[in-house]
Amino acid sequence: MISRRRFFGASAGGVIGALAAAACSTAPGGGGGGQAAGAKTLRVWDHFQPREDLHKKLFADFQKSSGTVVQYTVYNPNQQGQALQLAFGSKQLPDVFTTAGVKLPQPRLRKDGWIAPIELSKEDLSAMPADAFLNGFTHFDGKLYSLPMVNYRQYGTLTWYNVELAEKAGLDPDRDLATWDGFRAAAAKIKSAGGDGISGWIAPLQFAQRLGEHVSDLAMAAGGVGATDPRTGAFSYGTDPYVHAIDFLGALKKDGLIFPASSSLDARTARARWSTGVAGLFFDGPWNIGVIKDQFKAFVDKVGVASVPSSEAGRPVVLYAPPKAGDYCAAATSKEPELVAKLLKIFTTEEVMLAETEQMDGMPVDLALVNKANVHPTYKKAAELFGRQIRLRPAPEVRNPGVSEVVAEMKQVEPDLGGIVQGVLSGQLPDARKALSEYDRKLTAERARAIKAVAAKGVKVSESDWVFGNWTPGEDYGHDKYKTS
Amino acid sequence: MTVTVEGRADRRTDPAGRSPRRPQPPRQGRNRLWIWLFLTPTVVLYGVYTIYPVLASYWYSFVEWNGFDEAKHWVGLANYRAVLADPLFWNSFKITVLFMVAVVPVKVLFTLLLALVLNSPKLPMRTLFRTAFFLPVVTTTAIVGIVMQFVFDPASGPVNVVLRKLGLVADGINFLGDPKTALWTVVGVYIWKWFGVTLIYWLAALQTVPDEVYEAAAIDGAGPWGLLRHVTLPLLKPFAVIITLLTLESTLKVFDLMLTMTNGGPFYATEVVEIYIYRWAFAATVPELGFASAAAVIFGLFVGLIGVLQLLGIRAARKARGTA
Numbered sequence: 178m179i180s181r182r183r184f185f186g187a188s189a190g191g192v193i194g195a196l197a198a199a200a201c202s203t204a205p206g207g208g209g210g211g212q213a214a215g216a217k218t219l220r221v222w223d224h225f226q227p228r229e230d231l232h233k234k235l236f237a238d239f240q241k242s243s244g245t246v247v248q249y250t251v252y253n254p255n256q257q258g259q260a261l262q263l264a265f266g267s268k269q270l271p272d273v274f275t276t277a278g279v280k281l282p283q284p285r286l287r288k289d290g291w292i293a294p295i296e297l298s299k300e301d302l303s304a305m306p307a308d309a310f311l312n313g314f315t316h317f318d319g320k321l322y323s324l325p326m327v328n329y330r331q332y333g334t335l336t337w338y339n340v341e342l343a344e345k346a347g348l349d350p351d352r353d354l355a356t357w358d359g360f361r362a363a364a365a366k367i368k369s370a371g372g373d374g375i376s377g378w379i380a381p382l383q384f385a386q387r388l389g390e391h392v393s394d395l396a397m398a399a400g401g402v403g404a405t406d407p408r409t410g411a412f413s414y415g416t417d418p419y420v421h422a423i424d425f426l427g428a429l430k431k432d433g434l435i436f437p438a439s440s441s442l443d444a445r446t447a448r449a450r451w452s453t454g455v456a457g458l459f460f461d462g463p464w465n466i467g468v469i470k471d472q473f474k475a476f477v478d479k480v481g482v483a484s485v486p487s488s489e490a491g492r493p494v495v496l497y498a499p500p501k502a503g504d505y506c507a508a509a510t511s512k513e514p515e516l517v518a519k520l521l522k523i524f525t526t527e528e529v530m531l532a533e534t535e536q537m538d539g540m541p542v543d544l545a546l547v548n549k550a551n552v553h554p555t556y557k558k559a560a561e562l563f564g565r566q567i568r569l570r571p572a573p574e575v576r577n578p579g580v581s582e583v584v585a586e587m588k589q590v591e592p593d594l595g596g597i598v599q600g601v602l603s604g605q606l607p608d609a610r611k612a613l614s615e616y617d618r619k620l621t622a623e624r625a626r627a628i629k630a631v632a633a634k635g636v637k638v639s640e641s642d643w644v645f646g647n648w649t650p651g652e653d654y655g656h657d658k659y660k661t662s
Numbered sequence: 663m664t665v666t667v668e669g670r671a672d673r674r675t676d677p678a679g680r681s682p683r684r685p686q687p688p689r690q691g692r693n694r695l696w697i698w699l700f701l702t703p704t705v706v707l708y709g710v711y712t713i714y715p716v717l718a719s720y721w722y723s724f725v726e727w728n729g730f731d732e733a734k735h736w737v738g739l740a741n742y743r744a745v746l747a748d749p750l751f752w753n754s755f756k757i758t759v760l761f762m763v764a765v766v767p768v769k770v771l772f773t774l775l776l777a778l779v780l781n782s783p784k785l786p787m788r789t790l791f792r793t794a795f796f797l798p799v800v801t802t803t804a805i806v807g808i809v810m811q812f813v814f815d816p817a818s819g820p821v822n823v824v825l826r827k828l829g830l831v832a833d834g835i836n837f838l839g840d841p842k843t844a845l846w847t848v849v850g851v852y853i854w855k856w857f858g859v860t861l862i863y864w865l866a867a868l869q870t871v872p873d874e875v876y877e878a879a880a881i882d883g884a885g886p887w888g889l890l891r892h893v894t895l896p897l898l899k900p901f902a903v904i905i906t907l908l909t910l911e912s913t914l915k916v917f918d919l920m921l922t923m924t925n926g927g928p929f930y931a932t933e934v935v936e937i938y939i940y941r942w943a944f945a946a947t948v949p950e951l952g953f954a955s956a957a958a959v960i961f962g963l964f965v966g967l968i969g970v971l972q973l974l975g976i977r978a979a980r981k982a983r984g985t986a
Contacts, residue, residue: 259944262729280948281728289731374817382839383925433833437816440839440928455817589946591750592929600929603841 218246219516220271222261223505224254224278225326227467227538235523245516253445254278265291270508272517276323282574283502284581287317293509294320296518297525304527309542311656313575315503323503324521327539330567332496333387333462334394335559336360336483339367342457343481346370354483356490357395357425360458364434367457377434379456380426382602384443385595391460392598395422397496399488402650407571410643412621414594415614421488423601423609430602440603452476460485463559467537470553482555484562495651497570571645571654576662579631579638586627590619716962722955729949741956751957753930754938755964757845761934762913764849769860770906772853774898777864778890792865796858803855807922810851814838841931844924848932852919860909867901868894900979907972914965935961 229251236247258278264270286292309325336354346366353363364377381387401418436456451459452473470477487494507517534541534550547560573580600606647662725734745751780788813819816834825831837847879893917936926933943954
């Protein structure tokens, strides 16, 4: 017969033992079932949702051929930054990761011990286009630090339209959606022809960052040059193109053309609502069709795409994109750098790049692959538009790596562009130009402060690093131009 | 001085002059061991998950740190100066206080009225009603927030559908997207969600009013209104202080509901201090944990002030009941 005291003692011991056992097994699971004892493990985090199935298959094949277990997690980009922040702090960075959500530039991540060189040779990368790599972005001191998966030639403000609603409204999308006035008139026609509950345009108004990207793209389609003017190095949010772009969105709101619940929607929920046919028009990037195909299959055949609208008829659309850093990075803390390189080598073959393209996520590093790939016609059209409309803009980091230090040092200025757009659309900021000019002024002051702080640490950098006298609007700023700038 | 020493000496010896430090019986020692064994998980978990973060946030508030870098730079009071100079911090502070001022009187008063009704032995199915009013309390706040987005959806939400069918509005009201209505919509949902807690407080308080007092008053000719005015309400006064302060303090913790319903928008119109802190710590382009911690410490001091008021209130309530 067991006594009560002994029973409680045994129970307490059991509970403590169980807690201890549980504490020892808190590592994230996934993919570990049935693995051989002693097998090596690589952890991979990325944000490529439309490519998830393909990546699972690729990693499963890798596991079979190498015996290395790959624990793969796909994050919402909004949450990945926070997860990486915590992982770095607790020295648990995954072996391979994309830096979505981490706004520090990669030179700073390299300096702070986040990322390490990826041991891939030139031959390993030979199937990838040479212009996907650039010192200061993918390479540092001649070593590869991040593997590019997505092309810089893309933007997130393509005009996606519901084919059925457009037909019902009697629209010729390529003609009627080409300009801001046309877009406004088309949205009105869709609303009136669509009937009760149908809106002209749906937008992720709660997602300030995306809203800011839309306004930047629209401003460039109105002759803007981006956040800073390469000719002067000055911030340019307070200029006409930005003000007019916000006025254009305000006019859509004033006309009652915007889907009423837009203010509560982010990009994902706006896309989900749009795919139910409640609105005719939606701004989004090329990945829209990949997500629709994955998650809203019944809607795939009702989707059409057109260029970002131009501010006025006859103005050719030219958008500027800076060179971009690579996507997959290797953790400096990884104990298996050779296996990491072996894993990432998978993505450098033409066969896999083609398969990646067919997932219809961001544009592939080699735009020519889109024509070879089995993709939706809208994706092909998007690639054609990007090839024609996007120009490479100069990046001060290429000429002076110290600029990255300044970018990392700069503190966030609130409200930012997206916040200002939200404020204007909700009626809380009556004067867009005043708010944008104030934003320019604060950014200029913050950049000056950051330059001073970085210079005090011995880095040679100044405002003139943002000035590119030999930049010509409408032209690509190729690698050769840095030599004469 | 001598007196003190003698006093101490007196406490150290029993009347027989023996030392009080007698060896403890083995059973008492074992009991103490068990007490500490069972307390250890609480002490450790409370220390790690409550005490340590509080102390760490004080330390972080004096450094500049983005959460990514290894290095943290000591900046003294600079973060505090920056927070106090930020108009958006004061905007969030104003919204927090406005939220509190809007919620507390309505919640305290309406729950009291309902508690009086539900406390009546004549009310049929009163247990069912009590359960029904308490049900929202046990639902997950984040889920409530998300569901409420659909409920108040201006395009297809049931509230707007009803308003349109009744002919009260032509187009749906953008409850959560309009700065004029967003905060008040969350106030309404918050009151509904946490109504049951304050209701339970009042019901518990009502149980303390002795039946004999009611009977005596009734014999003296008091009617229902007289009983309420001259018996119930005066006896509830001490509880009113405590319940009001508890409600006051609980309205400062609205992060999950506000984040899921409005995310602080539109354009900071519903950004309470908790969301302001979260935005700078995790949602900023480059997180500023030092700055966010300084805001958190300032807000913590404000909550602490409310806590002091609560203590004073409880003391006053005890005095009023004659138990102090």
